[in-house]
Amino acid sequence: MCQGVRPLGTLAYNRAQTRCEEGLEMHHPLEDVQDFSDSCIRCGLCARTDCGNFSNGEPNLGELCESILNGEETWDYAPFTCALCNRCTINCPVDLVASRATKPLRALLLKQKPELRPLYRKFRTDLKYNVFSALRARDAGDITNVTYIQGEANLGEDANHTAFFPGCALYAYAPELTAKVSQWLRDEDIAAYTLTICCGATFYDVGFYDEYDAYRERVQAFLREKEIKRLVVTCPHCAHLLPQLIEGMEIEIVRLPDLLVERGMISQSTETITFHDACYDRSAGFFGSAARSLFENATFKSMPHEKRDCLCCGGGGMVSVCAPDYCAYRRNLRLAEIDGVDADRVLSTCFSCVNSLQRGVGSTPVQHYLEQIFDCPVDWGEVYASVDALFADPAYAELSENEELTLVD
């Protein structure tokens, strides 16, 4: 296949001219896709991955970019069935990363196919009423009472400028566990606040780039107003996206598992454990490594694919919205590996992974490692009953029509 073509015209504009009022650089999906296509040497290595996105070894990611840039429809579903797990490019000879193609491709396709946008409405955390904010508000008794921050600045100086950032899945599905972690961070004089806002992944990853750029400005204004200087993050996906969300701000990001290790929160579990690593922890392994070290009394069993080569849980990339069969295929691959190592329990550092694996039919109990550390198991039967009740609630259906933005009031 030819390389270096620019069928949609040259991209000679100056990035500096596309900054917003705050000086933040806006996103340029067309340029990103073209850059990827130009850099890919079409070796085909990525297309040999068994993720379900490459049938008969094609298209490789460079071909996918080129095809969509050329306006062809042959593979235009593929960016949306990609889990954004980046496993296919761990050995890319020119160090490309799959999601740097598939995310901007989604952004381009979302503009070309506006009919796709409503499919993702409930995950639009840039809108005030979304599934996560509604679940949390409903748990507190009033579906319309969306809050963004809890806590009081009545601790030490550093803690008064520090906020826990649990991420949407944890705060929406596990409010009790979130409250326990928040309390521990207060008791340890680490963080006075808990933020119940999103890192943006739930809509940025789908390709809502313009909405993300606007959301980022609102988040930054909010963090500035609250004088937040440090964020304690527990989700590898949030940790991956937060640097972009707080770009240009002097805010430090600290990983919760590192703090737990530092403060000696060692589990007494003597079970046999296997760890499911999160895709967004694939390259660095910071979360998986720290979380494993909290279980020094347990016996570990390794899976054939873990750490840098871990398999997706099936829940990555919001694929469930448009292609649940792809999710099921990936989840089943992972669950077969988990059951194959015959451990007492599988632990993960990502709450969304736990949610996805719970939905399958594996026989090994699945938990987030924080459930063990804080002795606060999540009842997934209750969680799913609560989600079903929310979706059946006419008040939620009405709120889903509401286009009010997050962090405006």
Ligand code: SF4
């Ligand atoms: S492995 Fe890298 S260079 Fe090879 S086809 Fe895939 S993206 Fe292109």
Ligand code: SF4
């Ligand atoms: S699902 Fe993962 S392995 Fe498959 S194309 Fe997407 S990033 Fe690559």
